[in-house]
Amino acid sequence: MNDKIKILMTSDVHAYVYPYSYANGKAMDHGFGKVAHTFRRLKDENTILIDNGDNLEGSPLAYYHFEKRRNEPNPFAKIMNAIGYDFYNLGNHDFNHGEDVLLDFVSSLHMPCLCANILYDGKPFSKPYHLKKIAGKTLAIFGVCTQHIPNWEKPENIAHMSFIDAFDCARDICRQIKENENADYVIGVYHGGFETDPDTLEPKGAQGGENKGYQMCMEIDNLDVLLCGHQHMEMCGTCNGTLYIQNAHNGSQISYVEIDTKTNEIRARLLNVDPQADQDILDIMKDEEQDCQKWLDQPLGTTDVDLLIKDEFDARLHKSQVITFLNNVCFEATGADISANALFLFAKGFEKNITMRDLVATYVFPNTLVVKKIDGKILKEYLERDAQFWDVKDGKIVVEAHNDFPTPQHHNYDMLDGVEYTIKVSNPVGHRVTSLTRNGIAVKGEDEFTLCVNNYRAAGGGDYDMIKDAPTLKEIQRNVVEVIAEYIEKHKVIDFEPVNNIKIEI
Numbered sequence: 001m002n003d004k005i006k007i008l009m010t011s012d013v014h015a016y017v018y019p020y021s022y023a024n025g026k027a028m029d030h031g032f033g034k035v036a037h038t039f040r041r042l043k044d045e046n047t048i049l050i051d052n053g054d055n056l057e058g059s060p061l062a063y064y065h066f067e068k069r070r071n072e073p074n075p076f077a078k079i080m081n082a083i084g085y086d087f088y089n090l091g092n093h094d095f096n097h098g099e100d101v102l103l104d105f106v107s108s109l110h111m112p113c114l115c116a117n118i119l120y121d122g123k124p125f126s127k128p129y130h131l132k133k134i135a136g137k138t139l140a141i142f143g144v145c146t147q148h149i150p151n152w153e154k155p156e157n158i159a160h161m162s163f164i165d166a167f168d169c170a171r172d173i174c175r176q177i178k179e180n181e182n183a184d185y186v187i188g189v190y191h192g193g194f195e196t197d198p199d200t201l202e203p204k205g206a207q208g209g210e211n212k213g214y215q216m217c218m219e220i221d222n223l224d225v226l227l228c229g230h231q232h233m234e235m236c237g238t239c240n241g242t243l244y245i246q247n248a249h250n251g252s253q254i255s256y257v258e259i260d261t262k263t264n265e266i267r268a269r270l271l272n273v274d275p276q277a278d279q280d281i282l283d284i285m286k287d288e289e290q291d292c293q294k295w296l297d298q299p300l301g302t303t304d305v306d307l308l309i310k311d312e313f314d315a316r317l318h319k320s321q322v323i324t325f326l327n328n329v330c331f332e333a334t335g336a337d338i339s340a341n342a343l344f345l346f347a348k349g350f351e352k353n354i355t356m357r358d359l360v361a362t363y364v365f366p367n368t369l370v371v372k373k374i375d376g377k378i379l380k381e382y383l384e385r386d387a388q389f390w391d392v393k394d395g396k397i398v399v400e401a402h403n404d405f406p407t408p409q410h411h412n413y414d415m416l417d418g419v420e421y422t423i424k425v426s427n428p429v430g431h432r433v434t435s436l437t438r439n440g441i442a443v444k445g446e447d448e449f450t451l452c453v454n455n456y457r458a459a460g461g462g463d464y465d466m467i468k469d470a471p472t473l474k475e476i477q478r479n480v481v482e483v484i485a486e487y488i489e490k491h492k493v494i495d496f497e498p499v500n501n502i503k504i505e506i
Helices: 032-042 060-068 075-083 099-108 166-180 213-219 279-284 286-296 312-317 321-334 356-360 376-387 480-491
Strands: 004-010 047-051 087-089 118-120 130-134 137-145 161-163 185-191 225-228 235-239 242-246 253-260 266-272 299-303 338-342 353-355 369-375 390-393 396-399 414-417 420-424 433-438 448-454 472-476 502-505
Touching: 004 032, 004 185, 004 225, 032 075, 032 253, 032 279, 047 137, 060 286, 060 356, 075 099, 075 279, 087 137, 087 185, 137 166, 166 185, 166 213, 185 213, 213 225, 213 235, 213 242, 225 253, 235 266, 242 253, 242 266, 279 286, 286 356, 299 480, 321 338, 321 369, 321 414, 321 448, 321 472, 321 480, 353 356, 356 480, 369 376, 376 414, 376 420, 376 433, 376 448
Parallel strands: 004 047, 047 087, 137 185, 185 225, 225 242, 338 448, 420 502
Antiparallel strands: 004 253, 118 161, 130 137, 235 242, 253 266, 299 353, 338 414, 369 448, 369 472, 390 396, 420 433
């Protein structure tokens, strides 16, 4: 008899199915195809397969599906059903396409959806927990998601939903299990990560309550295993008697937990996915993938301006003209005085002959545009928050540590056009913006402006509360990629004088 229970988990696959890069076609060890092969190799009669959310957004294939084939059956649900997951937890990006897509996705899954801390029309989205009998033992399994979704998501995408604090919900569920069930093991599935390093006790990034894994381990006494996600971070260990694990994203890695039912020993390790991909999984979206590839190679326009990203660090430190271009698009779309854009992680930039592939490899999030009314005081606060992205180490400007690890936060460094400013990184936090002008005239606290940002920033995402609290004047309820594509098709030739309006000094 097999006395070991296996729990295999994916998290943050982000709708990657095929094992290659959409930017350049390079082979990649990621995606549901390789996850499926890995699971099938490892699975036996005592195995539980769990996914921990974020499967409806992230890949160009997902963008194509929800832009062009939104009303067709959800292919990502088909893939998860074919792989044979036992449980699915919701992630924050699963809300990006609205309630109709989310509800259709969940109803199409052949497995229970976890996520006990989400209410729909005041009623729990899922059962508090599920009991699973396996290898002669009873496992109590529950799921929660970061409650910060309203801080990022468009209100209409979560109009009927409310979110309970993830820690409070997990604590209450574990109490219920302890009082009402004779469970041998309690397994928590949390689409969130760790706010504190369990080994060093150092804080991991901003302490706004987005990640509460450490608190769960320290303050919930009957939690045996905590399966984490959201941070795209590799971690595995034990904290206060709770085994925790979190794997890398895009389906490049799985979490492997093994429970010895004779000794009650629980072990875990991270496994890279197999080199092989299962063809039956790839075939599910074969036709749609082929259409997506054709769509990605559609020519939109041309440019002689250097808009390729060769060095991401330098592109932020010295403001790549890709940002100037994106801000020009926003100016035309909204009429705002000032526009802000970030250079996303692994952004490709634009070739001389610009295609949709360039766009989705450069602007990777399904954002919309929002125009806010601000004054000079708020603008200064905004730029001071922005300036915290940088630090000085060994006499050189570097990215501040918490913006690089455990999860890169490069999307939280905005570069603005419509004003000129200087950041002196060696100055104390809050006093780094040493010059701020508009058209060469010093900005005063009472000066008023209109500012274009994406909906994530407009909601205060990245701890930009000063933008969240500013009045909203206008919303462009269309995907930014679509707005950029229309701008290029309209102008055909993208040509502008480079704008070097930002200085970053030691």
